[in-house]
Amino acid sequence: MRKYAQILLLSIRNPAFLMLSLGFIASSVISKGFIKMRLGFYANEMFTVQFVFSLWLCFMLGLVLKRQFANHRASILPGYRAPHLVVAFLVFVFFVIVVWIWEIGTKVNFEISSAALFGVHTTCLFMAVFIVYLGFLSIGAVLVFAYLICLLISGESFAFVEQLSNTTHYNIYIVAAIISLFVFMIIRLMKIKEDSFEYPFLLSWTEKSLLKNQLRASNLVYSFFNPFKHIFKSKQKNSVYPKYPRAKNALIRSIHWDINEYREMRGTWCLIVFGTPAFIYFLKVFQFGNEFFANAYFNFLLLSVAPVLIALGSNYKKMMYWAYDSLKPIDKRTFILEKGFGFFRDLILFWFLFVVYFAVISSAVLNAGIMATVKFWSYLLFTGAYGYLIMAWIAYMSSCLKAVTVIFNGMCLCLLTMLLMQLVILDVLSIVFCVFISFVSANILIRVTYDKYCEKELGTMI
Amino acid sequence: MSDFIVEVKSVSKNFNGKSVLNDLSLNVPKGSVFGLLGKNGSGKTTLIKCLLGLLKPQKGEVVTIGDNPLKFKNGTKEKLGYVPQADRIYPWLTVRQAIDYTETFYTVWDTELVNKLVSIWELKETDKVGMLSEGQVQKLSIILSLGHRPELLVFDEPVASLDPAARRQFIKMILDLVADRECTIFFSTHITTDLERVADRVALLKDGKIDFCGGLDELKDEVKRLRVTSKDPIKESIEAEGVLSCEILNNEAVISVRGFNEGMKKQLESKFNAEVQVENLNLEEIFLELNR
Known part of the structure; x- marks a missing residue:
C-alpha cells in the first residue's frame, strides 16, 4: 500500500x-x-x-x-x-x-x-x-x-x-x-x-537522449513519407549546413537559425496539403461541430490565441541554446532581432494556416454568405493583429524580472481577451480601430522587450 | 551455481545497421570490482544496457544474476542496482521524497547507510531535485542505487560529474562495500586512476569486442614499454608480433608491446645489439597504446 x-x-x-x-x-x-x-x-x-x-x-x-x-x-x-x-x-x-x-x-x-x-x-x-x-x-x-x-x-x-x-x-x-x-x-x-x-x-530527459530520440522519432515519422521525400529532395548534393547569409535582410537571416526544422516539417506540410480534400469532405458530410466550423466569429480564441501558443511551443525550447548561439560572431542586438523574428515568422505561418482551415475553408463550405461581408475579413485581420499583440505581450512578460509584474500583465491580458470575445457585436469601423490599436500596442511592447533582451543575461536561460 | 554474476555470450547489437557490439563475450566473477574501459562510442553504455535488459541484443545471450535480463524477476531486480550516466529523477520531488519513493519498491532498505551518505555528501533533504546541480543529482542517484544493498551494482561513468572530494568518497565507499559483503561492482569509466585504485579486473572494449579481459596486474604484465638503446643508429622500424607502436630517434627506440615476455627482450637485444629497458605502464598509458 x-x-x-x-x-x-x-x-x-x-x-x-x-x-x-x-x-x-x-x-x-x-x-x-x-x-x-x-x-x-x-x-x-x-x-x-x-x-x-x-x-x-x-x-x-x-x-x-x-x-x-x-x-x-x-x-x-x-x-x-x-x-x-x-x-x-x-x-x-x-x-x-x-x-x-x-x-x-x-x-x-x-x-x-x-x-x-x-x-x-x-x-x-x-x-x-x-x-x-x-x-x-x-x-x-x-x-x-x-x-x-x-x-x-x-x-x-x-x-x-x-x-x-x-x-x-x-x-x-x-x-x-x-x-x-x-x-x-x-x-x-x-x-x-x-x-x-x-x-x-516518450519524453526524454537528458539533452543528449532528447536529441537522439528526436532524431529517432523524426526518422520514424518521415520515413513514412518516403515517397514524398523525392519531391522535396534537396538540390544540394551534400548535406553541408548552408552559410549564414550575412548580406540578406533580418527575416531571411532568421530562417537560417531554424533551417533544419523547416526541412523536417516537409512531411507535416504534405499532411496538411494532402489532407485538405479530406477536411473539406469531413465538413460537408458530417454534422459534427457544425456550429464550430460554420461561424468563424465564435472561434476568436482559436484564431488568435492558438497560433500564438503553437508558435511559442515550437520555439521556446530553442531558447535554451541562445546563450551558446550568442557566442557566434554576431552582434548581440542583431542576434536578438533575428531570434525574435523567428517567433513572429512562425506566428504568421500558424495564424495563416488556422485562418485558412478554420475560417476560410470551413466558411466557404458551410456558410459561404459570411465571406461576402467586409466584417468577416476585418474580423480575420483582427485575429491576426490581436495574436501579434498577445505574442508581443508574452514576450514582454518573459523579459520582466518581477513575478508581480508578470502576474499583473497576465491578468490584464486574460481580461482583455475575455472582453474581445464579444467583438462580434462591433461594427467594421470599430474592428478596424481595434486592429490599429493592436498593431501599435504590439510594436511598443516589442520595442521595449527588444531593448530588455539586448541587456539580458542570456546565460540565465540555460 | 555459476561463479559468474554476469555472463555474456556472443552478443551483437547494432543501431540502424551500425554495429556497436560485435560477437562480444564477457564473464564477470562474483565479488569482483570489474572495470570497463573503452573509447567514446566504443559501446560501453550499450553493453551495460544489454546486461540490464534495457536494450535487446540482436544476437547472443546474456545472463545476469542467473536470470534473463529481458525478463528479470522481481527477486533479481532486488539484487540489482544501477546508476546511469546522467540520471533524471523527478525534478519536482525533494531529495527526501525521492528516497522515500525509491525505498517503497524494495523489501530491504538500509536507512542508516542512506542517511549517512546523504550527510557525507551534504545533500539537503528539502532541496528539490530540479534545483540540484548535475553532480548532486549524480550523488543522489548513487545513494538511491545503494539503499537496498544490491548484490550487483552497475555504474555507467558514475564519477564523471563528481568533484575530486566526492570521487574519493565514492571510491572509498565502493571499497567498503566490497570489503563488508559479497557485492560485485561493474562500472565503466574514463578515469583510469580511479579504476586502478579499485578494480581487480578490467575489460577493454574495442571495435565492439572485448580486447582484453582479466586482472589488472595481468594487463600490466602484458603491456610494457621497451626502451631500446643501440650503439648504432636504428634504421628500420621495429615490426613484430605484439608491437603496438614504435618511435625511433637515432639510436634509441621506444616501443610498446603487448604480450611481453623475456624472450622478446632478448630478441631485441641480440637483433639490435642494444640494451633494452623494460618500463611499466599505468592504465591510462596502456589504454592509449591499445587504442592507437
Whole structure:
C-alpha cells in the first residue's frame, strides 16, 4: 500500500497536476453554490468547466506517465510498471467518480445524458493516451497537433458536450476505439524498452537522449513519407549546413537559425496539403461541430490565441541554446532581432494556416454568405493583429524580472481577451480601430522587450 | 551455481545497421570490482544496457544474476542496482521524497547507510531535485542505487560529474562495500586512476569486442614499454608480433608491446645489439597504446 501511496504522491506533488486537480474540485463545489443561489444555468455551465479541467488533467497524467516509463527505473526497479499504471487509472477513475457524484447532486435542476458523460470521460482517456504516444518534446511538428487538439476541444467544450449528448450511435464506435487504444497502451507500457519503436516518442530527459530520440522519432515519422521525400529532395548534393547569409535582410537571416526544422516539417506540410480534400469532405458530410466550423466569429480564441501558443511551443525550447548561439560572431542586438523574428515568422505561418482551415475553408463550405461581408475579413485581420499583440505581450512578460509584474500583465491580458470575445457585436469601423490599436500596442511592447533582451543575461536561460 | 554474476555470450547489437557490439563475450566473477574501459562510442553504455535488459541484443545471450535480463524477476531486480550516466529523477520531488519513493519498491532498505551518505555528501533533504546541480543529482542517484544493498551494482561513468572530494568518497565507499559483503561492482569509466585504485579486473572494449579481459596486474604484465638503446643508429622500424607502436630517434627506440615476455627482450637485444629497458605502464598509458 505504501508503494501505491508514494506513486500517487508522485502525481500529486507535480505542481501543475495539483493545481488542475484543485481547480477541478473547486468547479464542482462552485457548482453546488450556484444551485443554492438558484442559478441553475451557471451550475450547468460548470460541467463544461469540469470537462476542460478533466482534459488538461489527463494531459498532465499522460505526461507524468510518460516520465515514469521513459526511464530506466521501469526496467530496473522491482514491481514498478503495474502499480504505476494502476495508480494512473485509479486517479482517472477518481475524477470520473467526482463528476458522477456532482452529476447526481445536481440532478434536481437538470440532467446530463449518460452518453455525454461517457463520451467526455473517454475523450479525456484518449487525451492521456494521445499524449503518451505523441511525443511531447520529441518532434516539434507533432507537438503542434497535441496542443492543437487539446485547445480545440477545450475551446469548444460546450458544443462538444452537446454533440456527444445527441449522437449516441456515433459514440459507441469512438468509445470502443479509444478503449482499445487504451488497452493497447497498457500492454505496450508493460513491455516497453529503450529500443521499442514507440520509445522515441516518450519524453526524454537528458539533452543528449532528447536529441537522439528526436532524431529517432523524426526518422520514424518521415520515413513514412518516403515517397514524398523525392519531391522535396534537396538540390544540394551534400548535406553541408548552408552559410549564414550575412548580406540578406533580418527575416531571411532568421530562417537560417531554424533551417533544419523547416526541412523536417516537409512531411507535416504534405499532411496538411494532402489532407485538405479530406477536411473539406469531413465538413460537408458530417454534422459534427457544425456550429464550430460554420461561424468563424465564435472561434476568436482559436484564431488568435492558438497560433500564438503553437508558435511559442515550437520555439521556446530553442531558447535554451541562445546563450551558446550568442557566442557566434554576431552582434548581440542583431542576434536578438533575428531570434525574435523567428517567433513572429512562425506566428504568421500558424495564424495563416488556422485562418485558412478554420475560417476560410470551413466558411466557404458551410456558410459561404459570411465571406461576402467586409466584417468577416476585418474580423480575420483582427485575429491576426490581436495574436501579434498577445505574442508581443508574452514576450514582454518573459523579459520582466518581477513575478508581480508578470502576474499583473497576465491578468490584464486574460481580461482583455475575455472582453474581445464579444467583438462580434462591433461594427467594421470599430474592428478596424481595434486592429490599429493592436498593431501599435504590439510594436511598443516589442520595442521595449527588444531593448530588455539586448541587456539580458542570456546565460540565465540555460 | 555459476561463479559468474554476469555472463555474456556472443552478443551483437547494432543501431540502424551500425554495429556497436560485435560477437562480444564477457564473464564477470562474483565479488569482483570489474572495470570497463573503452573509447567514446566504443559501446560501453550499450553493453551495460544489454546486461540490464534495457536494450535487446540482436544476437547472443546474456545472463545476469542467473536470470534473463529481458525478463528479470522481481527477486533479481532486488539484487540489482544501477546508476546511469546522467540520471533524471523527478525534478519536482525533494531529495527526501525521492528516497522515500525509491525505498517503497524494495523489501530491504538500509536507512542508516542512506542517511549517512546523504550527510557525507551534504545533500539537503528539502532541496528539490530540479534545483540540484548535475553532480548532486549524480550523488543522489548513487545513494538511491545503494539503499537496498544490491548484490550487483552497475555504474555507467558514475564519477564523471563528481568533484575530486566526492570521487574519493565514492571510491572509498565502493571499497567498503566490497570489503563488508559479497557485492560485485561493474562500472565503466574514463578515469583510469580511479579504476586502478579499485578494480581487480578490467575489460577493454574495442571495435565492439572485448580486447582484453582479466586482472589488472595481468594487463600490466602484458603491456610494457621497451626502451631500446643501440650503439648504432636504428634504421628500420621495429615490426613484430605484439608491437603496438614504435618511435625511433637515432639510436634509441621506444616501443610498446603487448604480450611481453623475456624472450622478446632478448630478441631485441641480440637483433639490435642494444640494451633494452623494460618500463611499466599505468592504465591510462596502456589504454592509449591499445587504442592507437
